[in-house]
Structure formats: structure tokens, C-alpha cells
Amino acid sequence: MLVYPLKPRGRLTAARTVVADFLLVFFLVAPFLKIGGNPLLLFDIANRQFFIFGFEFRPQDFYLLVLGVITLFVFIILFTAVFGRLFCGWVCPQTVLLEMLFRKVEFFFEGSGPRQRRFNNAPLTAGKLFRKTLKHASFILLALLIANTLPAYVIGGRRMLEYVSGPPTAHFSLFIFTLILSGAIYGTYARFREQVCTLVCPYGRLQSVLLDNNSIVVAYDFKRGEPRRKLGVTDEPAAHGDCIDCSACVLACPTGIDIRNGTQLECVNCTACIDVCNSVMDRTGRPRKLIRYASFAGITQGTTWRFTLRAGLYTVVLLVLLTVITLLAAGRSVVETTVLHTTGPLYQEVEGNIRNLYLVKVLNKTHDAAEVTLRLQSPEGELRVVGPALAPAGRGSAESVFYIDLPKARLFSSSIIVKIDVLIAGEVVETVQTTFSSPQVR
Ligand code: SF4
Numbered sequence: 001m002l003v004y005p006l007k008p009r010g011r012l013t014a015a016r017t018v019v020a021d022f023l024l025v026f027f028l029v030a031p032f033l034k035i036g037g038n039p040l041l042l043f044d045i046a047n048r049q050f051f052i053f054g055f056e057f058r059p060q061d062f063y064l065l066v067l068g069v070i071t072l073f074v075f076i077i078l079f080t081a082v083f084g085r086l087f088c089g090w091v092c093p094q095t096v097l098l099e100m101l102f103r104k105v106e107f108f109f110e111g112s113g114p115r116q117r118r119f120n121n122a123p124l125t126a127g128k129l130f131r132k133t134l135k136h137a138s139f140i141l142l143a144l145l146i147a148n149t150l151p152a153y154v155i156g157g158r159r160m161l162e163y164v165s166g167p168p169t170a171h172f173s174l175f176i177f178t179l180i181l182s183g184a185i186y187g188t189y190a191r192f193r194e195q196v197c198t199l200v201c202p203y204g205r206l207q208s209v210l211l212d213n214n215s216i217v218v219a220y221d222f223k224r225g226e227p228r229r230k231l232g233v234t235d236e237p238a239a240h241g242d243c244i245d246c247s248a249c250v251l252a253c254p255t256g257i258d259i260r261n262g263t264q265l266e267c268v269n270c271t272a273c274i275d276v277c278n279s280v281m282d283r284t285g286r287p288r289k290l291i292r293y294a295s296f297a298g299i300t301q302g303t304t305w306r307f308t309l310r311a312g313l314y315t316v317v318l319l320v321l322l323t324v325i326t327l328l329a330a331g332r333s334v335v336e337t338t339v340l341h342t343t344g345p346l347y348q349e350v351e352g353n354i355r356n357l358y359l360v361k362v363l364n365k366t367h368d369a370a371e372v373t374l375r376l377q378s379p380e381g382e383l384r385v386v387g388p389a390l391a392p393a394g395r396g397s398a399e400s401v402f403y404i405d406l407p408k409a410r411l412f413s414s415s416i417i418v419k420i421d422v423l424i425a426g427e428v429v430e431t432v433q434t435t436f437s438s439p440q441v442r
């Protein structure tokens with residue numbers, strides 16, 4: 001069933017428009033932005049490089065990604081328990097694109113909800129065909145723009161620009177992919193629309209378990225509004241509430257629900273009903289906020305918002321996770337060193353020592369060239385690089401060969417752990433461990 005919502009107007013809609021405009025611009029320019037020489041956001045799966053707000057994450061940092069995802073889930077649970085679906089109404093890409101882009105195009109060509117309904121039910125004329133064509137052409141252009149921006153987050157903004165400005169045959173698979181994606185986006189915003197929120201989105205389904213009576217949601221103050229009464233009905237004023245049963249809140253709702261029936265899974269907290277009801281209250285001389293952000297407990301008991309035990313526990317878990325992630329991220333080395341035994345004999349005897357030969361590879365994660373040295377931390381012995389100097393270029397790598405000599409007389413096992421410090425400009429940036437092989441224990 002097609003929903004024809006009224007064009008929303010009001011303070012909250014204006015504030016949401018500012019937020020949405022910022023997010024839309026950010027979405028379009030983010031693949032081209034850099035921080036400290038690193039892409040702001042890049043998820044380069046082919047080269048296994050990921051940048052989140054300029055911080056680089058490699059496959060070796062996978063544990064950070066897992067922790068980050070867990071933290072995000074806890075944050076969503078906490079946020080939803082306290083603020084309900086604020087995310088859906090203000091920053092969810094689906095709502096932003098539908099309500100702030102595609103719906104606005106539709107309002108422009110076909111007018112607000114009731115006009116749209118009449119326009120759709122009217123017989124097909126040249127004028128109607130013209131306006132419908134313009135609307136759908138605009139939808140297709142927007143879908144193409146979005147579909148051509150999304151891959152830029154995977155291959156980089158500049159490369160995507162090169163691909164888009166080149167012939168489609170040069171990057172045929174990407175071309176086909178963006179065409180299919182454009183079709184899916186067009187179909188979603190031209191027809192499927194709010195059903196993404198009501199039928200597909202798992203977050204919406206979770207609301208029933210995440211919300212409690214203290215969660216802030218878009219809510220109708222039934223204590224103040226009921227019993228509702230149509231304007232002009234001349235009964236005792238004290239016997240009825242502030243709701244004049246004008247149905248403006250229902251007509252404004254993009255998911256087609258009546259918020260006066262209580263919190264519903266279909267409500268995406270878009271605030272359209274708040275704005276329209278406020279304007280009705282203004283016109284009838286009653287106080288605003290008959291529909292507002294409020295908790296069930298706040299409406300029934302008149303209490304102000306409280307930080308519940310559940311929200312407190314979520315907050316503690318969230319803070320612990322954030323602290324762990326910050327410490328782990330801050331402690332990451334600027335290089336990544338791999339040490340392997342060379343092929344051939346495991347050890348040699350050299351002048352009373354046992355010698356093991358190793359291959360070393362140093363990956364430089366910074367943009368600056370580095371002079372890397374190695375030092376044996378434990379046990380006591382000698383480490384000497386016998387291959388080329390370890391001098392990886394910025395974001396490059398270098399390989400070499402080194403040996404470790406340990407006095408045979410002090411070896412107590414056929415395999416012991418040795419620790420090697422990796423230094424740049426005299427500072428230890430990483431410590432790696434490997435095994436040292438020697439003859440059988442005496
Ligand atoms: S817009 Fe306000 S007054 Fe009108 S029906 Fe909805 S709640 Fe009642």
C-alpha cells in the first residue's frame with residue numbers, strides 16, 4: 001500500500017534537514033578526504049587495507065575490528081534503551097535518503113500527500129506523464145549518484161572518478177555492478193520505501209526487547225490528549241482532552257501509523273507527527289508537545305527521565321570496551337615484523353656457539369621511510385644482520401637475513417624462545433619472539 005504523507009514542516013523537521021544535509025554531503029565527499037596522508041574512510045578488501053577516520057587497520061588488527069563491532073553493538077543497545085530509535089529518525093541512511101532526498105523530489109513534482117494521491121488517481125494526461133517522467137528521471141539520477149559513490153569507499157574516490165570518466169568497457173564488471181546497484185536503489189526509493197524499515201530492517205525488529213518504560217520515544221501524551229474530541233463538538237470542555245482528532249499526525253506519518261495507539265515497531269521516530277501536532281496545538285491555542293519525545297513512565301507518572309540500572313550496566317560495559325580498544329589501538333606498533341628460520345640446517349656450531357639463521361621482513365605502516373635495527377633482548381647472545389640493511393620506504397617493506405649466536409654451554413633445551421627488539425632511531429617499537437634450535441639437551 002502506497003503511503004502519501006503530508007509534507008512535514010516545523011522545528012524538528014528543520015533541524016533534521018540540517019543534520020541530513022551534512023550527512024549527505026559527507027557521504028559524497030568522504031571517499032576523497034584524507035587525514036595525515038591516510039584516506040578518511042576506505043575499506044579496500046582486495047589489498048586488505050582498512051582506514052577508519054584515518055586510522056589504518058590491517059588483517060593483523062582483526063581483533064580490533066571484532067572488538068569495535070562488539071562495542072558498536074553495546075553502544076546501539078545502550079543508545080536504544082535510553083533514546084529509542086533516535087538513530088532511525090536522524091541519521092539512518094534509509095531515512096535520510098528517503099525522507100530528505102527522494103521524498104523531497106516527489107513533493108517538488110507532485111506536491112504534498114493529499115495532492116499526490118489525487119494526482120496518482122487522476123487519468124493519464126500529457127502533463128501527468130511529463131511530471132511523472134521528470135520525477136522518475138530525477139530518482140534514477142540520484143540512484144546513479146549513490147551507486148557510483150558507494151564503490152568509492154572500497155576502491156578509493158580518485159580511482160572511482162577515473163573509472164567513471166573512462167569507457168565502461170575498461171571496467172565492465174564494476175560498470176555492471178553499479179548498474180545493478182542503481183536499479184536496486186531506484187526500486188527501494190521509488191516503490192519499496194518504508195517497508196525497508198517495517199519489514200526488512202533487523203534493528204526495527206529488536207525494538208520490542210531493547211525498549212523499556214523509561215526509553216525516550218516519540219510518544220503521544222494520552223493523559224493530556226484523551227478523551228479526544230473533534231473541534232466544534234459542544235460538550236463540556238473539562239470532559240475532553242487536547243487531541244482534536246484531526247488525524248494530521250496520521251496523515252503526516254511516512255509509515256502510515258497512528259502514534260496515538262502507542263509505541264509501534266513501524267515508528268521510525270521521524271518527528272513528522274510532533275511537528276504537525278505542534279502546529280495544530282498552536283492553531284487551537286493549546287500548549288505544544290501533545291506528541292513529543294517522552295518515555296512511557298514520564299507520561300504516566302509525570303516523572304522526568306531517569307538513568308536506569310540497565311542503562312548504567314550497559315554504560316559500564318561500553319566504557320570498559322572503549323578503554324580496551326583505545327589502549328590496544330594506541331599500543332599498536334608502527335612496523336610489523338615477521339621472523340622465520342631460513343631453510344636448510346636448523347643450527348650450526350661456530351666456535352663454541354650455536355648459530356641459527358633467520359629471514360626477517362619488516363612492514364612499515366607509516367608514510368615515512370625508516371631505518372630499522374634489531375637487538376637481541378633475551379637470552380644473552382649475539383644478533384647480527386648479514387643481509388641488506390632494513391630500510392623500508394614509507395608504507396613499504398624490507399627483507400634481510402640475520403643470525404643469532406648463543407653460547408653452547410648455556411643452552412639447556414633443543415628449542416628455546418628468543419626475544420628480539422625492533423628499533424627505529426634507537427627506540428624499541430616492537431618486540432618479536434621466535435624459537436632457537438640447538439642440539440639435543442646434554
Ligand atoms: S495531530 Fe495532534 S491533535 Fe491532531 S489527531 Fe494527532 S494528536 Fe490529535
Ligand code: SF4
Nearest residue numbers: 253267268270271273
Ligand atoms: S509515528 Fe510519528 S515519529 Fe513515528 S514514524 Fe510516524 S510520523 Fe514518524
